[in-house]
Amino acid sequence: MQTIPSKQEIEQAHERIRDFIHRTPILTSSSINNIFGTTLFFKCENMQRVGAFKMRGASNVVLSLKDEEISKGIATHSSGNHAAAVSLAARLRNTNAYIVMPRTAPKIKQNAVRGYGAEVILCEPTLQSREETLKKVVEEKGAYFIHPYNDARIVAGQATAAKEIFEEINDLDFIIAPVGGGGLASGTALSALYFSSTTKVIGAEPKGADDAFRSIRDNKIYPSVNPKTIADGLLTQLGELTFNIIKKHVSEIITVEEDSIIKAMRMIWERMKIIVEPSAAVTLAVILENKEKFANKKVGLILSGGNVDLDKLPW
Amino acid sequence: MQTIPSKQEIEQAHERIRDFIHRTPILTSSSINNIFGTTLFFKCENMQRVGAFKMRGASNVVLSLKDEEISKGIATHSSGNHAAAVSLAARLRNTNAYIVMPRTAPKIKQNAVRGYGAEVILCEPTLQSREETLKKVVEEKGAYFIHPYNDARIVAGQATAAKEIFEEINDLDFIIAPVGGGGLASGTALSALYFSSTTKVIGAEPKGADDAFRSIRDNKIYPSVNPKTIADGLLTQLGELTFNIIKKHVSEIITVEEDSIIKAMRMIWERMKIIVEPSAAVTLAVILENKEKFANKKVGLILSGGNVDLDKLPW
Numbered sequence: 001m002q003t004i005p006s007k008q009e010i011e012q013a014h015e016r017i018r019d020f021i022h023r024t025p026i027l028t029s030s031s032i033n034n035i036f037g038t039t040l041f042f043k044c045e046n047m048q049r050v051g052a053f054k055m056r057g058a059s060n061v062v063l064s065l066k067d068e069e070i071s072k073g074i075a076t077h078s079s080g081n082h083a084a085a086v087s088l089a090a091r092l093r094n095t096n097a098y099i100v101m102p103r104t105a106p107k108i109k110q111n112a113v114r115g116y117g118a119e120v121i122l123c124e125p126t127l128q129s130r131e132e133t134l135k136k137v138v139e140e141k142g143a144y145f146i147h148p149y150n151d152a153r154i155v156a157g158q159a160t161a162a163k164e165i166f167e168e169i170n171d172l173d174f175i176i177a178p179v180g181g182g183g184l185a186s187g188t189a190l191s192a193l194y195f196s197s198t199t200k201v202i203g204a205e206p207k208g209a210d211d212a213f214r215s216i217r218d219n220k221i222y223p224s225v226n227p228k229t230i231a232d233g234l235l236t237q238l239g240e241l242t243f244n245i246i247k248k249h250v251s252e253i254i255t256v257e258e259d260s261i262i263k264a265m266r267m268i269w270e271r272m273k274i275i276v277e278p279s280a281a282v283t284l285a286v287i288l289e290n291k292e293k294f295a296n297k298k299v300g301l302i303l304s305g306g307n308v309d310l311d312k313l314p315w
Numbered sequence: 316m317q318t319i320p321s322k323q324e325i326e327q328a329h330e331r332i333r334d335f336i337h338r339t340p341i342l343t344s345s346s347i348n349n350i351f352g353t354t355l356f357f358k359c360e361n362m363q364r365v366g367a368f369k370m371r372g373a374s375n376v377v378l379s380l381k382d383e384e385i386s387k388g389i390a391t392h393s394s395g396n397h398a399a400a401v402s403l404a405a406r407l408r409n410t411n412a413y414i415v416m417p418r419t420a421p422k423i424k425q426n427a428v429r430g431y432g433a434e435v436i437l438c439e440p441t442l443q444s445r446e447e448t449l450k451k452v453v454e455e456k457g458a459y460f461i462h463p464y465n466d467a468r469i470v471a472g473q474a475t476a477a478k479e480i481f482e483e484i485n486d487l488d489f490i491i492a493p494v495g496g497g498g499l500a501s502g503t504a505l506s507a508l509y510f511s512s513t514t515k516v517i518g519a520e521p522k523g524a525d526d527a528f529r530s531i532r533d534n535k536i537y538p539s540v541n542p543k544t545i546a547d548g549l550l551t552q553l554g555e556l557t558f559n560i561i562k563k564h565v566s567e568i569i570t571v572e573e574d575s576i577i578k579a580m581r582m583i584w585e586r587m588k589i590i591v592e593p594s595a596a597v598t599l600a601v602i603l604e605n606k607e608k609f610a611n612k613k614v615g616l617i618l619s620g621g622n623v624d625l626d627k628l629p630w
Contacts (some may be wrong), residue, residue: 038542046588269625273359273361273591274589276588277588310584310628310630
């Protein structure tokens with residue numbers, strides 16, 4: 001089993017990646033604060049490189065590898081932001097990236113990954129095909145596999161987003177992060193533990209993909225079976241490492257309705273003039289459905305990403 | 316004729332409004348810089364209060380008036396961002412706002428203005444009806460009329476957006492502002508003159524509403540007759556004051572195609588993850604159509620606003 005990243009490992013990760021990521025802005029919106037009677041701080045990872053926090057973890061892994069470990073390239077399977085992040089991170093080390101994507105992934109996403117210089121290898125849209133295809137690519141190319149979340153170095157990298165919040169904003173009562181595979185949520189929990197121990201950590205999850213909620217409740221990792229949500233970044237199940245961190249250091253996981261996600265997303269677009277993807281809006285949906293819990297509190301929200309197809313908006 | 320605002324008047328305006336406006340962020344995008352081989356600095360007035368730079372000028376006027384001048388309220392005619400700005404500025408002084416709007420203005424805009432606490436008075440969608448209705452409102456209510464742009468105090472207020480850019484970014488080769496009635500463009504020109512005299516000022520205008528371009532070329536103010544552009548903030552003609560400032564202090568006005576405006580707008584949404592209205596995207600459209608002119612230059616662009624109907628996007 002992997003060990004949980006230490007405070008020092010998160011600090012080292014931050015040093016390592018600092019020059020290769022954006023220190024994203026933390027925005028506030030007085031009109032949204034007025035609506036909810038609370039004070040919200042939005043960490044804009046939608047403005048991160050590749051448009052998502054995933055760049056933090058991917059660059060932390062890639063920058064910590066030895067030359068000989070990555071001389072034959074790096075590989076992953078992902079149809080989303082992790083794919084783009086690994087592709088861009090590979091360029092930081094002048095090596096190749098091999099991305100296994102389901103053949104059903106939108107052309108626009110395939111092309112985005114190719115745009116970052118990666119080679120896309122298509123597979124069938126099943127977990128089995130993904131894993132088998134990846135295994136083949138790793139064997140044939142000799143590439144180094146970077147798991148999207150169940151990796152201590154990934155968690156340490158994702159933790160730097162919350163670390164930056166705590167460096168700028170004191171005395172947060174809560175910090176809310178979306179939960180998919182749990183890399184961001186567990187990194188956020190560790191940063192709270194190490195850098196702002198009075199801040200409670202909340203995981204935000206769509207009701208239609210509530211495997212993490214059930215996993216923590218029943219103390220066993222459930223697979224994510226036929227998840228139904230617009231939040232396409234939150235479809236995956238927890239890994240062993242992220243499960244253990246979340247179980248111990250996240251106060252609670254709150255699930256939200258699809259309607260709330262869309263309403264929260266539109267509220268962010270209209271009031272803050274920034275573009276976030278549904279998975280990011282899940283954090284504000286938690287506030288929207290639990291107004292009393294957060295009244296007169298100081299709350300940090302991690303807007304995890306901003307990659308949406310502008311031709312297919314949910315309104 | 317009104318006098319052109321002095322350096323001191325712009326500095327005083329900035330002091331006056333500082334606590335009532337946002338100091339908006341200046342963003343950069345390495346991917347857009349790479350596309351054009353240039354270095355662009357985007358001043359995000361889309362994130363200004365009411366979602367547009369108009370709050371600067373309106374608050375400068377309202378905050379500089381004596382109690383007895385505004386005790387009976389303030390009034391203007393506008394279907395857009397100036398209406399919202401005047402409404403919010405009235406609240407800063409606890410007075411009423413009366414906004415004359417064409418009855419054809421979208422309900423969503425009428426409601427936004429009412430949401431800021433203003434009384435909306437509908438008129439026919441003609442300039443004549445607007446002016447007559449406004450005159451009646453001013454007479455009946457005793458309200459103070461605030462012109463949307465042809466007013467030295469408005470110009471001084473709008474000038475503070477560019478002033479903030481020059482405070483943070485040195486040695487800009489160009490600064491680009493959209494031209495509608497000319498309040499922002501002339502304010503930008505004056506701030507360049509006073510605070511960054513080596514920076515050339517460019518006005519950006521849609522080809523389908525090129526009255527300012529023709530006015531400067533022929534040295535007479537043309538009315539804006541049947542303008543056809545998606546940039547709905549740039550439909551108005553210059554005023555005498557803004558014409559005189561632009562004639563003297565703007566290097567050139569560059570007109571752009573509708574296609575370029577939409578392409579630039581989408582590029583800003585996709586690459587920068589921020590929401591700008593078409594009128595703001597006109598600035599990047601100038602770069603898009605004149606790549607060589609701006610190659611290897613440092614260019615400031617004023618993203619004037621972010622108020623778009625998310626149900627009616629141009630793609």
